[in-house]
Amino acid sequence: MIEWLLLLLPVAAASGWLAGKRSAETVNAGSHSQLNSAYFAGLNHLLNEQPDKAIDTLLNVLEVDSDTVEPYLALGNLFRQRGEVDRAIRVHQNIIERPYLSSSQRGQALLELGLDYMRAGMLDRAESSFLEALKRRSHIGITLRQLLDLYQQEKNWYQAIAMAQKLREESGEATESMIAHFYCELAEQRWVQRQAAETTWFIKQALASDWRCVRATLLQSRLAIEKGDYKRAIRCLRQVERQDPDYLPEILKPLSECYRHLEGQDEFFFWLTEASERHPGCTSLILAKAAYLQQRGKQKEARYFLIEQLRVYPSVEALQQLLALGVPEDIEAASEPWSLIEEVASRLLKAKLNYVCGFCGFGGKYRYWQCPGCKRWGTVKPLALGT
Ligand SMILES: [Zn+2]
Structure with missing residues (x-):
């Protein structure tokens, strides 16, 4: 009951304000009494827990014109926030039907109605309302963002691309990275359907939109590997370092495989050494370099490396790899790794996550191109251990 009274506040305020305004304009007293009796009838219905009757009374008798629309929009929004979407829709539809609205107000009411439909899961109707709102050219930014969200939910990537481009034109918002991911979604669809030419075309579009799109380059490398073009795959994979070095851990395994196919392991080691200098402390590079030494039978070098x-860049992974090398023949050296265990473990007492979102902090074991937490694209990256 108290909630209903709270809900009434904006209506009550609007009613009082409206009555005052009309007095100043010397509108006849009859309309005031009609207004007040309608208001109190509505209040009575609310007190009797008949909210639908209350809405009918308030909407049918109170005139909605360009001066009174705001409280009604607020009333509808309150219903939506409370999860009473049917009532929110009725209020907003009623507002839209009024003839006296300005184009901007009609646009806002359509936007609110679209949000009601979104909340109700009626995406088709939400889309129609948002598109109608867009025609009014008011609240363009927020309407485009809603449409963008809707098309992503529907996985309608063509429309999502169109909306993101429009949003960039209208508001100057940087949407290039997002557009690149939408093209990657289309490329992955074609990849699954074994349509290589279309896959390539969408990858190119993704990179044209955002040359830093690691996802597109990784796809490109997978295409090249499938064709047995390892040289091209290596070029693509090495490009990732320039695009975004945070993704280095993602490329090491395929890169090593490609070099192995070309019998170019030494070249791979050379690249690893150079990359380690460019990115000191990158755990994945350290592990890859130690693994290479180990594979070449250089156990001792691997251990000392x-x-x-570990002394400078502690990480659980490197510690595990060191211990996996076994007890060295040299007893004195054997004490070194064991003494490190406690020190390193105490510095890394945290839950181990493989990926983390740089924007909202969402962490997980798997890679997501779109963060499940904040829904941003390309913000979930391999977690750099030891930092
Ligand atoms: Zn996030």
Whole structure:
């Protein structure tokens, strides 16, 4: 009951304000009494927990014109926020039907109605309302963002691209990265359907929109690997370092495989060494370099390399790799890794996550191109351990 009274506040305020305004304009007393009796009838219905009757009374008798629309919009929004979407829709539809609205107000009412439909899961109707709102050219930014959200929910990537482009034109918002991900979604669809030419075309569009799109480059490398073009795959994978070095951990395994196919392991080691200098402390590069030394039978070098790196850049992974190398023949050296265990473990007492969102902090074991937490694209990256 108290909630209903709270809900009434904006209506009550509007009614009082409206009555005052009309007095100043010397509108006849009859309309005041009609207004007040309608208001109190509505209040009575609310007190009797008959909200639908209350809405009918308030909407049918109170005139909605360009001066009184705001409280009604607020009333509808309150219903939506309370989860009473049917009532929110009725209020907003009623507002839209009024003839005295300005184009901007009609646009806002259509936007609110669209939000009601979104909340109700009626995406088709929401889309129609938003598109109608867009025609009024008011609240363009927020309406475009709603449409963008809607098309992403529907996985309608063509429309999502169109809306993101429009949003960039209208508001100057940087949507290039998002558009690149939409093209990647289309490319992945074509990839699943084994349509190589279309896949390539969408990848190119993604990179044209955002040259830093790692996802597009990784797709490109997968296409090249499938065709057995390892040289091209290596070029693509190495490009990732320039695009976004945070994704280095993602490329090491396929890069190593490609070099192995070309019998170019030494070249791979050379690249690893150079990359380690460019990105000191990158755990994945440290692990890859130690693994290479190990594969070449250079256990001792691998051990000393890992010890050296662990002192400066502690990580659970490098520690595990060091311990996996086994007890060295040299007893004195054997004490070194064990003494490191406690020190390193105490510095890394945190839940191990593989990926984390740089925007909202969402963490997980798997890679997501769109963050499940904040819905942003390309913000979930491999977690750099030891930092
Ligand atoms: Zn996030």
